[in-house]
Amino acid sequence: MRYVECPEEYYGAGPDISVFLAGGITNCPDWQQEMVTLLSDSDLTLVNPRRKLWEDAQAVAQIEWEHRHLTRCDAVLFWFPSETICPITLYELGAWCFRPKKIFVGCHPNYARKLDVEVQTRLERVNLVVVSTIRDLAQQVLDWNGKKELNRFHRDADQPGGVK
Secondary structure, X not given: OEEEEOOOOOXXXXXXXXXXXXXXXXXXXXXXXXXXXXXXXXXOEEEEOOOOOOOHHHXXXXXXXXXXXXXXXXXXXXXXXXXOOOHHHHHHHHHHHOOOOEEEEEEOOOOOOHHHHHHHHHHHOOOOOOEOOHHHHHHHHHHHHHHOOOOOOXXXXXXXXXXX
């Protein structure tokens, strides 16, 4: 596994498959490190927006970094923890549901907007399964990565314009 953490740049070049770890950063546990541990034996590149050191002056740079890397990565993994609503993550999920990119979605069982995420996602990505644990979310990524073919931008049935 390769690991990239903000503010390091990832350019997406090469044969590796990359996954952006989208989800709560503020006022919630560091679930990203748990995901890194669960995927550590894979050949994936994990791109983590959570910085070790944060200063308010970095806000614009952070937003721009996240946008660049969401675009550069092959897949986006969304996790919604119970501690916060994650309004920016909700926005990003909505935006990426309509783009031809592989996405994975998980919500803690006590996430306040879990039903909204499940229904809204199902309406656009009919075959996408929203899971309730970080472990199940990691397993979806591992299963997908294990089935990949030479085409790193392959379409899955849950993607807009994919086979339904």
